[in-house]
Amino acid sequence: MDSGSVALLRELLAGTGWLERTRELGLALRATRSPGGLLVVGTPDDEPWHVTAHLADEARYSGLPQLTPTLLRWSPPPDAPPHLRVGIERLEQAGRGETLFVLSEQQAPVPLLERVNDARRTGATILAIEGGDRELAGLAHDAIEVPREGPMTFDGAQHLVSAAAGEAGQRPGLRERLARLLDKVSGPRLTD
Template sequence: MDSGSVALLRELLAETGWLERARELGVALRATRSPGGLLLVGTPDEEPWHLTAHLADEARFSGLAQLTPTLVRWAPPADAPAHLRVGIERLERAARGETLFVLAEGEAPVPLLERVDDARRTGATVLAIEGGDRELAGLAHDCIEVPRDGLVTFDGAQHLVSAAAGEPERRPGLRERLARLLDKVSGPQLTD
């Protein structure tokens, strides 16, 4: 998806809440402490190659080395280059300061859920883009659910999150902070 398509998608989704959720997950990805500490894993049938490439691009373009992902694979070939030989056992060494980013469009298999749970217990932050898997969502510190019949596709959600991860952080201005404060104070407005 090129930048023009992403811009059009953002325009279409401006009032839906999708952009805010993508930004929240993008900010969480940026909290990874060091290069190599962002671990991307999918299911045994679907490795997240596409998102890996987009996050590598975002890391390079934004100058945020911590966004450089480590693709974790279920059965990497022994003759693959070193960066493509990282096996699922890497999750056993996940630690505080690292982020485990899980992609599962369908139901996550039990071996993946067990490894995610172990990584969470050792202090890794768990994030996910998932298709309605309650167990995976329960293990994640933050996640985005992408319904099959929703406005955004699973692929589209990955694009939104990766683009948001590379955006410069922006602090809300005075006008935005005041508007939020007034919304909290006044509560919902009833009309006759």
């Protein structure tokens, strides 16, 4: 998806809340401390190549080396290039300052959930885009659920999150987040 398509998607989703949620998750990805510390993993049947490539582009274009992702693979071929040979066992070394970005459109398999739980216990920040998996959402520090029905697709969410990760700007402060929360709870506010 090119930048024009992302802009069109943003226009179509304006006012739905999706832009704000994907922006928050994208900005959370930026909290990773160092290049290679953003670990991206999917299920054994669905490796997140696409979002990994977009995050690599965003890291390069935005000058944010901490967005440089490390794709974790369940069964990397031994003859693959080094950056495509990183196995799921890398999660055993995940720790503070690193972010584990989990993408699972279907129910996450138990081995993935166990590894995510281990990475969380060793201090990694867990972020996820998931398709209604309560266990995965419960393990994540922040997650976006993409229902099968609705205006957002799983692929669209990945594009918006990766684009937001590379955008200029900072994560909203406490006051801005509280104001948004109050707006959601109480509806529009009158201001002086």
